[in-house]
Amino acid sequence: MFPVSFPRFAVLSWVAVLPLGLSGCGGGDSPADAGDTATPSVVLTDSYRVEYLAAETAAMEGKSTFLVRVTDAATGSVAQSGLSISLMPLMHMTEMTHSSPLEGCSESTTAGTYRCTLFYLMPSSMNGVAMGDWELKLTIAGATDEIAIFYPEVMMAMGDTTRARLKGVTDTLTDMGGNSVSRDYYLFRSELSGVPGSYSFELFVAAKESMMSFPALTSTTVLNAGDMNSELTVVSVLVEVSSDASHWLAATEEGGGYWRATGLDGLSAGQTGELYVRLSVNGEQKTTNGLSPDGVNGYATFIVTPASATM
Structure with a gap:
């Protein structure tokens, strides 16, 4: 097995999909000037010109939202709504390939411009060491699906925590090697808002089914459906948030894997x-190490810095 370099171009449709060699395994429509880019910036398919716009939030470990503008391939001037x-x-890594949780894509308030969240x-x-290449495959449905692929550079999270992981105790799944392993649950910071004494913290929660599947966790999710060794029918979910690990507030399910806790105190603006x-x-309470809760391993920790108060 040996590493493969990925080509930095993609002009794709159903008749010309570039093979990839593997060695293993709400806001406005104007993107923020985050210095975020992808290669290439424009892809032509048979029918469409697909342009990757700078991300609304810089492509970084954790939640990321970007825009794509779709126009006709012939002139590039007619928005495709x-x-x-x-x-x-x-x-794509040297020894494996895996996917990532996502919300998906929907058209924004600007015709032909679509907002995608993952x-x-x-x-x-x-820390200066290459981990792999991220690939974003966009499929435009039609009588014949058309595909555009972009390769963004995803930055390392710095400062505040963007994601955390908890594990099942008796909640397990079967991995690719046929072994029974703890199911991973990923918690992503989505939003921290409010004022001192009454902050609101929104999380996106996803569960692992496999290296290629991380569905959003809802109170009606069925995980690994049809797999006799790994299937889990979810009937209840409890997400709780605290600023002192002693007094807990239950988060409200907002839908699509999003959960929000309100009325949080113990934080100060700008600190x-x-x-x-x-x-x-x-x-079953999930833990950091997949062992029974012992008071220390029973929660994930997020370092957060509330926005400073503005005059």
Whole structure:
């Protein structure tokens, strides 16, 4: 087995999909000037010109939202509205390939411009060491599906915590080697807002089914459906948030994997603090190490810095 370099171009359709060699395994429509780029910036398919716009939030480990503008391939001037676009993120590493949790793509208030949200599990490089290549595969549905692929550079999270992981105790799944392993649950910071004494913390929670599947966790999710060794029918989910790991507030389910806790105190504007998150599924409390809760391993820790007060 040996590493493969990925080509930095993609002009794709159903008749010309570039093969990839593997060695293993709400806001306005103007993107922020985050210095975020992808290669290439424009892809032509048979019918469309697909342009990757700078991300609304810089492509970074954790939650990331970017825009794509779709126009006609012939002139590049006619916005293509009402399209159904699906997103498939892939991280190509030397020894494995894996996907990442996502919300998906929907058309914004600007015709022909689509907003896509996903949750990167890892950066492209860490402390100067390349980890792999992220690939974003956009499929435009039609009588014949058309595909555009972009390769963003995903930055390492710095400062505040963008994601955390908890594990099942008796909640397990079967991995690719046929071994029974703890199921991973990923908690992503989505938003921290409010004022001192009454902050609101929104999280996106996803569960692992396999290296290629991380569905959003809802109170009606069925994980690994049809797999006799790994299937889990979710009947209850409890997400709790605390600023002192002693007094807990239950988060409200907002839908699509999003959960929000309100009325949080113990934080100060402009000052770094900590929020703790507990997760229970079907009555089982998840832990940092997959062992029974012992008071220390029973929650994830998020370092957070509330925005400074503005005059």
